[in-house]
Amino acid sequence: MTDIFASFPVEYELNPHRLHERLTAAAEREGLLDVAYRTLDSPVGPLLLAATERGLVKVAFDRQDHDAVLAALAEAISPRILRAPARLETVTRQLDEYFTAGRQTFDVPLDFRLARGFRLSVLEHLPEIGYGHTESYSQVAAAAGSPKAVRAVGTACALNPLPVVVPCHRVVRSDGSYGQYAGGEEAKRVLLTLEAA
The missing domain is CATH 3.30.160 (Double Stranded RNA Binding Domain)
Incomplete structure (x- = not known):
């Protein structure tokens, strides 16, 4: 060397x-x-x-x-x-x-080595939730192949190593309330409001 x-x-x-x-x-x-x-x-x-x-x-x-x-x-x-x-x-x-509302999807290589198993399945689904849209934890569980794993979806979103780019902020409770977010509820509100504009 x-x-x-x-x-x-x-x-x-x-x-x-x-x-x-x-x-x-x-x-x-x-x-x-x-x-x-x-x-x-x-x-x-x-x-x-x-x-x-x-x-x-x-x-x-x-x-x-x-x-x-x-x-x-x-x-x-x-x-x-x-x-x-x-x-x-x-x-x-x-x-x-x-x-600045000039981009709706990200096109960068991602290294998912910090997630595996079902958590990785959830993270791979999240970019399919369109900009300005949301899905419930139960909808994400079904899309990730385990309809009963609603709590595991919550854990996968909470431990998402790539928030914002892999949009776990688009996952909400079935009643439409925000639920937990690594960046805090205010950060989730800011992101969802930005996308709804």
Whole structure:
């Protein structure tokens, strides 16, 4: 393995931003960057976005404690995590378009390694719920192949590693009330109101 620090001129010591960019590029080039992350300001608060080489692996709300989320990713995937916004440019642009009502679906690679089994079946169904529409937990359970697994759908939505992009906010109680949401009830209301406009 090459020494990624060897080729940095002294000028980078005086410009931490340029040094970080260069280190990030070198880590990516050398295959040392397993999880790239950045934060994004949004109408539902700061979002943490994280991606592996396979695709977007995590979206987290501020209330989920971004430091704790990064620590969990280090344990579940790899400790080689670095703030590297370039890997997340496409999803950042698409989220900006979504929040300004210019986009209704996302077209980015997704890494579902943090979900398995029935939870994964639920997550794979969620993008089929159209923009501006909702489904009840029981409808999602039936669509995911287990009509009686209503509570398991609730758990799958609560543990969705990719909220907003994989739209668990579109799943509501049978009486139309919001139910629980990782970003909080206000965040769910903001997203559903945005889509209803």
